[in-house]
Every structure is written in C-alpha cells, then in structure tokens.
Amino acid sequence: MRQIKLPHLPSDIEERKSDLMTDLWYKGKETQIKQDTVKVKIRMKNIVIFGAPGSGKGTQSDLMIEYYGLGHISTGDVLRNEIKKGTELGKLAASYIDGGNLIPDDLMISILAKVYDEFGRGHKGVIFDGFPRTIPQAEALKKMLDERGDKVAAMIELDVPEDELMDRLIKRGKDSGRADDNEETIKKRLVVYHSQTQPLIEWYKKEGLHHHINGSGTLERIFADIKNVIDNL
Numbered sequence: 686m687r688q689i690k691l692p693h694l695p696s697d698i699e700e701r702k703s704d705l706m707t708d709l710w711y712k713g714k715e716t717q718i719k720q721d722t723v724k725v726k727i728r729m730k731n732i733v734i735f736g737a738p739g740s741g742k743g744t745q746s747d748l749m750i751e752y753y754g755l756g757h758i759s760t761g762d763v764l765r766n767e768i769k770k771g772t773e774l775g776k777l778a779a780s781y782i783d784g785g786n787l788i789p790d791d792l793m794i795s796i797l798a799k800v801y802d803e804f805g806r807g808h809k810g811v812i813f814d815g816f817p818r819t820i821p822q823a824e825a826l827k828k829m830l831d832e833r834g835d836k837v838a839a840m841i842e843l844d845v846p847e848d849e850l851m852d853r854l855i856k857r858g859k860d861s862g863r864a865d866d867n868e869e870t871i872k873k874r875l876v877v878y879h880s881q882t883q884p885l886i887e888w889y890k891k892e893g894l895h896h897h898i899n900g901s902g903t904l905e906r907i908f909a910d911i912k913n914v915i916d917n918l
C-alpha cells in the first residue's frame with residue numbers, strides 16, 4: 686500500500702495531521718465495506734431454516750425474506766395449498782399431515798425440485814423451510830442443487846424447549862385453522878421430528894454447514910442471531 690508522507694508540522698497542527706490520517710483510513714475502510722456489501726448482495730445464499738414444529742421457521746423466514754430479498758419454499762405451505770385447492774396431491778398430503786406423519790420422500794423431493802426451478806436462474810437465494818426433514822431428503826437436496834451448480838450456504842437450527850413448542854402450537858391452534866395444530870397431532874409431530882428429522886443436525890454438522898441458534902426469546906434477538914450467521918457466510 687502507498688504510504689502518504691505528510692510534512693513535519695508544528696504541534697498545534699499535529700492533531701489535524703492525525704485527523705487527516707484517520708480520515709484517510711476511514712475512507713479506505715468505507716470503500717472496503719462498500720465492496721464487501723456488493724459482494725454479499727450478489728452472492729447467492731440458499732439457507733435451510735431448521736427446527737421442530739413451532740420453532741419459528743415460518744416467522745423468521747418472513748423476516749429474512751424482507752431483509753435479504755430471498756425466495757422462500759415452505760413445503761408445509763405448498764402442501765396446505767394443494768389441500769385447499771382439493772387436488773389429488775392435496776388429498777394424498779392430507780392423509781399424512783392430519784396424522785402428523787411425513788409425506789413420502791420421493792414425492793416430496795420431486796415437488797421441491799419443481800418449486801425451486803420456478804425461481805429461475807440468478808436468484809439471490811432461497812430459504813428452505815421444512816425441507817429437508819429426513820436424511821434422504823438432505824441428500825436429494827444436495828444432489829438437486831449440485832446438478833444446477835448451486836449449494837446450501839448454511840443450515841440454521843432454531844432450538845426451542847419442547848414445552849414451549851407445545852404452548853406455541855396449542856395457542857396458534859386456537860385460530861390457525863391448521864388440521865395438525867391439536868394436542869394429539871402436535872405430540873405425534875414432535876415424535877416424528879425426534880426420530881426422523883433431528884438426525885439431520887449431525888448430518889449438517891458433518892457437512893460443516895450447521896449453525897445453532899437459541900430459538901426462545903424475542904423475534905428481534907433471534908433474527909439478529911440469524912443475521913449474524915448470514916452476514917458472515
């Protein structure tokens with residue numbers, strides 16, 4: 686880096702010299718920060734938002750969409766939409782969702798690839814909310830993205846104690862209209878989460894993509910932690 690040589694100045698001007706140096710340093714920093722911001726904005730970031738039922742995946746996704754302009758795929762929303770439209774897929778999905786069970790992997794994977802491709806090329810990144818939920822789904826997601834020259838940049842786990850999950854979902858069930866927000870089905874969803882979905886934490890740790898976040902507390906604090914992960918990718 687080029688050294689800026691300032692002439693020797695009387696002491697009362699020394700302070701201004703040091704101010705000038707500081708100013709120059711800040712200007713350099715400012716340019717650096719601007720360049721970094723541009724880099725951050727153009728790099729694509731696919732994020733897996735992960736957690737148990739009721740952990741806040743949908744809530745935090747909304748904040749990420751607004752802040753980063755990311756796309757969003759909630760497999761639960763995709764399926765509920767099909768149920769609402771009364772399609773064949775919707776009828777099949779309802780038979781699993783109402784019992785708190787997972788939709789078979791092969792069906793889920795083909796739906797996901799189709800929805801992902803609808804974002805076209807050159808998007809800023811997509812949040813995967815509720816997918817993957819099994820190890821075969823995680824492997825399929827990796828393969829699907831790889832075939833398109835894309836990848837997952839981070840898996841963010843929202844960790845919330847079981848009793849709080851239960852409270853949140855029972856509360857939401859009072860007016861959500863979701864068929865799976867009743868005590869019996871919530872319990873089943875949590876069992877399914879522990880047996881089929883939680884093992885993905887280890888899977889993503891091995892991939893070097895896992896980030897743990899305390900999912901209890903205010904929305905703002907949780908989102909600040911998420912931003913801290915995404916901004917440092």
Ligand code: AP5
Nearest residue numbers: 738739740741742743744760761782786787788815853857
């Ligand atoms: P899905 O729709 O993905 O549901 P889920 O995983 O059970 O999670 P939820 O949507 O209930 O919770 P969330 O984590 O989004 O939390 P939210 O932000 O809403 O899947 C439903 C079903 O579809 C599955 O059971 C399965 O059958 C099927 N399915 C979906 N994907 C599949 C796949 N890949 N493979 C196979 N089957 C699949 O928050 C919950 C509540 O808490 C809200 O009321 C919210 O306001 C509140 N809340 C959020 N954050 C906080 C906070 N910090 N403090 C207090 N309250 C909060």
Ligand code: MG
Nearest residue numbers: 742743759761
């Ligand atoms: Mg959700």
